[in-house]
Amino acid sequence: MCMAIYSYYFMSGGSFIWESDGFTQHFLLFNEYVNILQGLLRGEGFSQWDWSIGAGADTITSYGYYVLGDPFAYLGVFFPESLREFSFHLIMFVRMWCVGLSYLIFVRKFKVSHGAALLGAFMYTFSFFVIFNADRHPFFILPLIWYPLLCLGVEKILKRESGLLFSIMVAISAIANFYFFYKLTILVFIYGIVRYGMLYRFKDWKQLSSSFGRCSLHYLIGLLLGAVVFLPMIDGFLNSSRNTDGIAVNLLLYHVSYYAVLIHNLFVPYAYFWSAGGLSIFALFTVAFLFKTKKKRTFSGIMLLILGVFLLFPFFGSFMNGMSGPYNRFSFAIPLFIAFASGQFLEERDKLQVKDLRLVKYILIGFTFIYGIAAIAQNMYLYYVIPLILGWLIWFILMYEKEIKKKIVNKISIVLLALVMLSMATNATNLYYSYGNGSISKMIELNTSLDRYENLFGGMQNLLPKEDLYRVGVTSQDSHVRNQFIYHDLMGLSTYLSVTNGYLAEFAEEMEFSSYQIIQPLRNGVDDRRITNHFFNIEYILTEKKNEAYLPYGYEVVHRSNDVPTFILAKTEANFPFAYVEDRIITRENFSKLNPIEKETFLTKGVVLETNQDVEGRKIEEITNEQIKEVEYQIEYTDTGLSPLDKNLIEVTESGARFKISLENANELAGHDMFIYLQGLEYETTDIPFYMPDDTSYNICFLYEGRENTLRQSDKYSFSTYFHRENMFVNLGHTDLGTDEMFIQFEDTGKYHIDDITIYALPVDENNDKQIADEKQENALDIKVFENERIEGTLQRDNPGILVTTIPYEKGWEVTVNGEKKEIVQANIGFIGVPLNSGNSEIVFSYQNPYLKIGSVLSLIGLLLIGLIQLIYRKSKQS
Structure with a gap:
C-alpha cells in the first residue's frame, strides 16, 4: 500500500516536510533533538535550558510537545546527519506500520477472522487522519497507535486480567504528548463505560466499583510512570502563552456550511475543523449493517454514535480540545470503530x-x-x-x-x-x-531542508563574532525566520513553538508589538523598534539587502554578501548589556497607563516591577516619561473603492483601497522615528453568504517612505492564533526627510470602525543612544561564565538597585548572591530581576526544570507500585 501511494510521490521530489509547520517545527526540532541525543551518547550531557530557542527556553517543554516523548524519534540516533531526512521519512513509515500493528493486536482480543482483521487494518492505517498528518504533523499519528492499546488495556481489566498493559500505555501516551493524552483519556473513559455496559449491563454495582477502581488505579500508576516528562510539560503548558481569553464562536451549533462540508468530506479526503473525512466508501455499507444489527448493540456502533454526536455540536469539540476552540482532533478515533465494524460486516454481510x-x-x-x-x-x-x-x-x-x-x-x-x-x-x-x-505542492522538495536551514542567511551568520555575548535579530520582513536560530545555535528572538513562555507573551502584549502572535510573541524583529532591539541586547541583524530600509536607526551595514539574493549583516553600538542594574522603577499598574512609545522609552530609564519594591528599606520613587510628540494630520479620501460612512466608520468595496494621511509641519519630523496608532478597531464583513461563517480576518497595510508594514487580524475560527486586535500600533520607521504623506491600505472589503488614529514622532539621536548604552554598560554584570544552565558574574555597586536581565521569567531559575540564595522578582513583565544591596556581589544564575526531580521520584514510585501489583496479581492467579 505504501509503495502504491508514495512511489511517485518521492520520485516527483515530494517529501513529508510541510513548507509551513513541517519545515519550521517538526523536521527542524527532530533534527536538533537527534543531535542532542547523539551528543548525549558522546558524553556531552543534556542542557535543560537552551539560549537558541527564542529569548531562551526550557528544553524539555520546548521539545516535549513534538519529539521528546515520541519513542519513534529516538530511532534517528542510528543515522548520521547526512541521512537525517531519510531517517525522518523512514520513521514515518514505521509509525504507519505500527498503527496497523496496534489495530491487529487490539482486534485479536475479539477473535475476528484474519480477513476481517486485515480489512480493518487497511482502513485504520490508511485513514485520512494518518495520510493527512504524514506530511503535516507527524506526531499526530501517535494517538492512533496508543488508542487501540489503551482500549485493549481496559478490556483486559474489565475481564479481570492484568492491568499492566493499561498502565504502560497510559505512561507512554502521557509522555508522548500531553495534548493528545487529554483526548485519549476521555476517549478511553467513554470506551470503558460502553464496554462495561455491554459486558455486565450495570447490574452489579459492586463489580462496577471494582472495575472502575482497578482502571483508576492503573491509570494513576501510568501517570506516575510518565511523571518524569508529563509533570514538566503540564507546568510548561499551564504557564504558556496559549491563552485566547475565551472562545469567540458559538458553542451550541456550527454554521450551516460545516454540516454541508461534513457530508461532503465523508468519502473524499479533506477535513474541516479537523473533522476528518476521507473514509473508504465501504464504510457506507458498514453503517447500513450497523443499523441492521442495532439490536445486537455492537460496541463499535455505540462508539460511532457517540463520536458522531460529538461532531455535530461545537461544545463537544471544545471540550475535547481542552475547552479551547472546537478543533475536532478527537476524530482520529472514528476510523478505529469504522474499521472494526467493517471487519465485522465482511464476516456477517449475509445479514444485510x-x-x-x-x-x-x-x-x-x-x-x-x-x-x-x-x-x-x-x-x-x-x-x-x-x-x-x-x-x-x-x-x-x-x-x-x-x-x-x-x-x-x-x-x-x-x-x-x-x-x-x-x-x-x-x-x-x-x-x-x-x-x-x-498537498504535495505544499511540501519542501526532497533532500533540501538542511541546505535551506544552512543557507537561511546566505552564510552571513558565519561572520558573527564567536566570543561576545549578544543576540541576533531580523527585520519585520523576515516572517519566514521562526525557529531556524536553533539550527544555527544563535541567540535570536524569533520562535514558533506550541509551548511558549507566557510571561514573554504578556510583555509583547503590553508593548503592543504589531508582530505579536499567541505562540510567536517575539518575532519579525519586534517591529523594527529601535529601543526594543537595544533592550534585547540585539547587536547584530541579519537580513536580505532588499530589507535594508527596515533596519532600525543606528544599525549600520558592516558586511554584504556577493550572492543572489544578497544578504547583509548590520551592527549597532547602542545595544544594552545582557544584565545591568537599574535604580528607578515604575509599577506594572502605572506602566500600563502609558502609550506604547512611552513604555518603550521608559525601558531606557528604569525597570517595571509588579509592585513597589524596597531596596535596603528605601522606597525608590516612581518616574514618568516625557511627552512624545503627537503629529497633526489631515485625512484625504480619493480612492473610489473606499468611502467614509461617518467620522469613525469606513466602508471598503475594493480590495487594496487606501486613504492618504497628510502630515502637518512635516519638515520638523526629519530625524524622528514615526509611529501610527489605531485604537478601537472593529470589522464587519459585507459579502459573506448567510450559510458561511463570518470571516473576521483582515489585513491593513501601512505605507510610508517606500516601507510597507502589514498587520493581520486573524479569523476567530483560527483558534490557535486568534485574539482580538482592538488596537494596532505600527512602527513606520525612521525618516531623514520628513515626508509629509503616508497611506493606510485595506486588503479586505468590509466595514471598518476606528475610534482614533494617532501619529507619534520620537526624536532620535545616535549619540544619545550610545550614551544610554554606555551608562548601562557601567552598571552591567561582568559575566565570567555564560552557559545554557549557568551564568556567573560580578558587580560593584555603591547603591542598591534591581539587576535587570532579559532572561525569560521561569520558575526553574535560582540566583545566589555571594553564596546566599536570593529572591527573584518579575522584572519588565516577562523577565528575571534580582534586588541587590550595595557593595561587591558575586552572582550565580542556575537553571533546573522545577518538576524534573519530583517527576523522576514519582516515576520511580510508579515502577515500584507496578511491580508490587504484578506480584500480587500473579500470586492471586496461582492461588
Whole structure:
C-alpha cells in the first residue's frame, strides 16, 4: 500500500516536510533533538535550558510537545546527519506500520477472522487522519497507535486480567504528548463505560466499583510512570502563552456550511475543523449493517454514535480540545470503530438484505449527485469519481452475491478487500497529487531542508563574532525566520513553538508589538523598534539587502554578501548589556497607563516591577516619561473603492483601497522615528453568504517612505492564533526627510470602525543612544561564565538597585548572591530581576526544570507500585 501511494510521490521530489509547520517545527526540532541525543551518547550531557530557542527556553517543554516523548524519534540516533531526512521519512513509515500493528493486536482480543482483521487494518492505517498528518504533523499519528492499546488495556481489566498493559500505555501516551493524552483519556473513559455496559449491563454495582477502581488505579500508576516528562510539560503548558481569553464562536451549533462540508468530506479526503473525512466508501455499507444489527448493540456502533454526536455540536469539540476552540482532533478515533465494524460486516454481510442494499443504492445516488456537481464546479473529476465508481462496484458485487446464494463467498471477500485497499490508496493519492487536493505542492522538495536551514542567511551568520555575548535579530520582513536560530545555535528572538513562555507573551502584549502572535510573541524583529532591539541586547541583524530600509536607526551595514539574493549583516553600538542594574522603577499598574512609545522609552530609564519594591528599606520613587510628540494630520479620501460612512466608520468595496494621511509641519519630523496608532478597531464583513461563517480576518497595510508594514487580524475560527486586535500600533520607521504623506491600505472589503488614529514622532539621536548604552554598560554584570544552565558574574555597586536581565521569567531559575540564595522578582513583565544591596556581589544564575526531580521520584514510585501489583496479581492467579 505504501509503495502504491508514495512511489511517485518521492520520485516527483515530494517529501513529508510541510513548507509551513513541517519545515519550521517538526523536521527542524527532530533534527536538533537527534543531535542532542547523539551528543548525549558522546558524553556531552543534556542542557535543560537552551539560549537558541527564542529569548531562551526550557528544553524539555520546548521539545516535549513534538519529539521528546515520541519513542519513534529516538530511532534517528542510528543515522548520521547526512541521512537525517531519510531517517525522518523512514520513521514515518514505521509509525504507519505500527498503527496497523496496534489495530491487529487490539482486534485479536475479539477473535475476528484474519480477513476481517486485515480489512480493518487497511482502513485504520490508511485513514485520512494518518495520510493527512504524514506530511503535516507527524506526531499526530501517535494517538492512533496508543488508542487501540489503551482500549485493549481496559478490556483486559474489565475481564479481570492484568492491568499492566493499561498502565504502560497510559505512561507512554502521557509522555508522548500531553495534548493528545487529554483526548485519549476521555476517549478511553467513554470506551470503558460502553464496554462495561455491554459486558455486565450495570447490574452489579459492586463489580462496577471494582472495575472502575482497578482502571483508576492503573491509570494513576501510568501517570506516575510518565511523571518524569508529563509533570514538566503540564507546568510548561499551564504557564504558556496559549491563552485566547475565551472562545469567540458559538458553542451550541456550527454554521450551516460545516454540516454541508461534513457530508461532503465523508468519502473524499479533506477535513474541516479537523473533522476528518476521507473514509473508504465501504464504510457506507458498514453503517447500513450497523443499523441492521442495532439490536445486537455492537460496541463499535455505540462508539460511532457517540463520536458522531460529538461532531455535530461545537461544545463537544471544545471540550475535547481542552475547552479551547472546537478543533475536532478527537476524530482520529472514528476510523478505529469504522474499521472494526467493517471487519465485522465482511464476516456477517449475509445479514444485510436486498432491501437494505436498495436503501444504500439511494444513498449512493445522492452522493453521485453531490459529487457530480462538485466535480464539475471544481474541475476535479478523478477526485470525486473514483470513490463513486468503487462504491457502485461494491454495491453490484454485494447484490450479485445475494443472487448466487454465497457460493463463492471467500472469493468475494478477497475482491471486497482488494476494493477497500484500492479505495484507501486512491483516497491518499487524491489528497497528495495534483488531480486532487495537491498537498504535495505544499511540501519542501526532497533532500533540501538542511541546505535551506544552512543557507537561511546566505552564510552571513558565519561572520558573527564567536566570543561576545549578544543576540541576533531580523527585520519585520523576515516572517519566514521562526525557529531556524536553533539550527544555527544563535541567540535570536524569533520562535514558533506550541509551548511558549507566557510571561514573554504578556510583555509583547503590553508593548503592543504589531508582530505579536499567541505562540510567536517575539518575532519579525519586534517591529523594527529601535529601543526594543537595544533592550534585547540585539547587536547584530541579519537580513536580505532588499530589507535594508527596515533596519532600525543606528544599525549600520558592516558586511554584504556577493550572492543572489544578497544578504547583509548590520551592527549597532547602542545595544544594552545582557544584565545591568537599574535604580528607578515604575509599577506594572502605572506602566500600563502609558502609550506604547512611552513604555518603550521608559525601558531606557528604569525597570517595571509588579509592585513597589524596597531596596535596603528605601522606597525608590516612581518616574514618568516625557511627552512624545503627537503629529497633526489631515485625512484625504480619493480612492473610489473606499468611502467614509461617518467620522469613525469606513466602508471598503475594493480590495487594496487606501486613504492618504497628510502630515502637518512635516519638515520638523526629519530625524524622528514615526509611529501610527489605531485604537478601537472593529470589522464587519459585507459579502459573506448567510450559510458561511463570518470571516473576521483582515489585513491593513501601512505605507510610508517606500516601507510597507502589514498587520493581520486573524479569523476567530483560527483558534490557535486568534485574539482580538482592538488596537494596532505600527512602527513606520525612521525618516531623514520628513515626508509629509503616508497611506493606510485595506486588503479586505468590509466595514471598518476606528475610534482614533494617532501619529507619534520620537526624536532620535545616535549619540544619545550610545550614551544610554554606555551608562548601562557601567552598571552591567561582568559575566565570567555564560552557559545554557549557568551564568556567573560580578558587580560593584555603591547603591542598591534591581539587576535587570532579559532572561525569560521561569520558575526553574535560582540566583545566589555571594553564596546566599536570593529572591527573584518579575522584572519588565516577562523577565528575571534580582534586588541587590550595595557593595561587591558575586552572582550565580542556575537553571533546573522545577518538576524534573519530583517527576523522576514519582516515576520511580510508579515502577515500584507496578511491580508490587504484578506480584500480587500473579500470586492471586496461582492461588
